[in-house]
Amino acid sequence: MTNPTTPLLPEMPEIWQQTLNWQPTAQQQAQFQRLYELILEGNRQLNLTRITEPHEFWEKHLWDSLRGIAPQMRFISSLQTGASVIDIGTGAGFPGIPVGIAVPNCTVTLLDSTRKKITFIEKILTELALTNTNTLMGRAEEIGQQSQHRQSYDIALIRAVGTVSVCAEYALPLLNQGGLAIIYRGNCTEDEITTLQTTVKQLGGVVESIEQFLTPISTSIRHCLYLRKTATTPANFPRAVGVPTQKPL
Ligand code: SAM
Known part of the structure; x- marks a missing residue:
């Protein structure tokens, strides 16, 4: 049921x-x-997002979510059985929900450590009848050590969850060999990229490419970092809860 008072x-x-x-x-x-x-x-009860104006929501939540997977969209749409995608620290469902809507034959798992966000997202998925998308509550550090999730995903998406090194440590253990992590960033410095190259190697991957682009309405700078998993991640990663943020690689 749509709400006629919401702006289009x-x-x-x-x-x-x-x-x-x-x-x-x-x-x-x-x-x-x-x-x-x-x-x-949902914003009336939960502090979900400050991005509420329709053009801004379109650009920063919908377009930005899908721009990250643009090079993969054709690829994941063409997989017969569907690629498995995990969105780590999904918050109100970004980038994972727009991806689940845009690529119906992939399976999207929305992971967050906050129960109230997961409960809210479950309501959204039911309302949207989004049957290819499901939720998972937990910390990336613990989920990445569980056999049913470790080395189980083709694509890991991660936006606004931590530094690039923290994002890499959360994402790479969850990927199948050959899988791709996509880190969504605003700005990204040369120093961060240099550190990331060393971090990713420790985790069994390589920095495959880094794309810089402008958003189409407000022309803000964005970066997407694409990390390819090339080898098994050593068993000690991800480290215990809190360690990746306290002692980044
Ligand atoms: N990805 C969304 C976006 O871009 O709009 C939400 C970003 S929000 C700033 C960060 C989210 O990551 C929060 O919902 C938080 O609960 C979740 N989070 C932070 N650390 C996490 C961890 N270690 N494991 C799982 N979720 C985590």
């Missing part, structure tokens, strides 16, 4: 086409609109 999100078909070579169907646009409404409603 912009559709932006030309921008989707030019930047991602993709456009939402009418059903996907309706799911984006319902997601927006539910997040505005």
